[in-house]
Amino acid sequence: MARLYGPGDVQLTREAAPSSGPGEVLLEVTAVGLCGSDLHWYRRGGIGDAGLIRPLVLGHEFGGVILAGPRAGERVAADPADPCGRCEPCRRGRTNICIAPRFAGFGTTDGALRSVMPWPSHLLHRVPDAIADDEVALLEPLGVALHALDLAPIAVGARAGVYGCGPLGLLLVQLLRARGASVIVATDRLAHRVAAARALGATHGFVVSAEPDDPAAVGGEARDVPVDVAFEVAGDDAAIADAIAAVKPGGRVALVGIPDDDRSSFPAAAARRKELSFHVCRRMAQTDLPRAIAVAEAGQVDLSALITHRFPLGDASDAFAMLASRHGRKVVVNPALPASDRP
Numbered sequence: 183m184a185r186l187y188g189p190g191d192v193q194l195t196r197e198a199a200p201s202s203g204p205g206e207v208l209l210e211v212t213a214v215g216l217c218g219s220d221l222h223w224y225r226r227g228g229i230g231d232a233g234l235i236r237p238l239v240l241g242h243e244f245g246g247v248i249l250a251g252p253r254a255g256e257r258v259a260a261d262p263a264d265p266c267g268r269c270e271p272c273r274r275g276r277t278n279i280c281i282a283p284r285f286a287g288f289g290t291t292d293g294a295l296r297s298v299m300p301w302p303s304h305l306l307h308r309v310p311d312a313i314a315d316d317e318v319a320l321l322e323p324l325g326v327a328l329h330a331l332d333l334a335p336i337a338v339g340a341r342a343g344v345y346g347c348g349p350l351g352l353l354l355v356q357l358l359r360a361r362g363a364s365v366i367v368a369t370d371r372l373a374h375r376v377a378a379a380r381a382l383g384a385t386h387g388f389v390v391s392a393e394p395d396d397p398a399a400v401g402g403e404a405r406d407v408p409v410d411v412a413f414e415v416a417g418d419d420a421a422i423a424d425a426i427a428a429v430k431p432g433g434r435v436a437l438v439g440i441p442d443d444d445r446s447s448f449p450a451a452a453a454r455r456k457e458l459s460f461h462v463c464r465r466m467a468q469t470d471l472p473r474a475i476a477v478a479e480a481g482q483v484d485l486s487a488l489i490t491h492r493f494p495l496g497d498a499s500d501a502f503a504m505l506a507s508r509h510g511r512k513v514v515v516n517p518a519l520p521a522s523d524r525p
């Protein structure tokens with residue numbers, strides 16, 4: 183398996199085969215997507231206010247084949263969140279804001295960058311043949327995108343903006359197109375991501391600056407295209423400022439990105455003048471993964487277009503380096519692939 187020991191330090195380890203606990207099954211992991219949140223872990227050994235407690239196996243966007251038991255042989259996508267089921271948010275059905283969840287690849291819960299892992303059977307959802315093995319790794323981010331759209335819904339024909347076009351932003355662009363948005367603005371600092379957003383349905387694409395304090399440089403024309411609903415998916419203040427500038431008075435901004443230093447700030451006067459609503463997005467609700475499977479099976483989003491790189495588990499360290507280079511879109515690790523013979 184591939185463990186993160188510290189910033190930039192991913193090591194392959196040989197460990198005893200895992201056993202499954204009550205309610206769990208063993209899963210042969212076939213595909214793991216690396217996420218922007220994994221990049222936080224990789225770069226600084228933590229995310230938000232959480233840090234490494236011990237060397238951690240990352241990987242929360244994953245699927246595979248169940249190895250034994252009544253569901254043996256079933257292809258599944260995993261919900262990486264295992265809520266406690268007892269806290270007040272859980273009892274209200276708001277399991278994504280459970281106060282004591284287990285989450286694959288977080289805290290002391292090892293994630294999926296390994297060949298075989300135990301995971302609760304009820305969190306493994308059957309995947310139809312129409313969804314390819316690697317695409318299964320994109321179902322969790324698609325679920326998060328669906329959740330974000332629930333938090334900031336748009337009417338058919340309305341105008342929306344996606345500020346930050348990594349894989350999650352590109353999924354939102356596709357969902358907004360499927361939802362019938364008349365205008366979809368897409369921005370990113372990276373030109374190749376803006377091009378991908380245009381190819382996947384954005385009506386306007388802008389390459390933007392990362393400098394939140396330079397009004398001339400930030401956003402540029404992106405701010406001049408008004409939207410009803412704005413999704414900030416970059417995790418930086420410049421993207422939040424662009425979203426605030428573009429959204430119409432009384433509009434809503436969904437904050438989906440994760441900032442590097444656990445701080446976000448925004449131009450208060452503009453937000454106040456427009457009396458904007460902000461909605462902070464946390465992972466996905468329990469019903470979102472089955473919905474993501476249905477959306478993907480219906481062909482409403484193109485998941486394969488998002489996958490640009492594949493690595494065997496033995497090259498996990500290279501996979502993280504590729505993620506950090508931000509040259510691609512989704513980087514997928516295939517634990518079942520034999521390691522390359524690169525030195």
Ligand SMILES: [Zn+2]
Pocket residue numbers: 217218219242243323
């Ligand atoms: Zn993720």
Ligand SMILES: [Zn+2]
Pocket residue numbers: 265266267268269270271272279280281282283
């Ligand atoms: Zn709970």
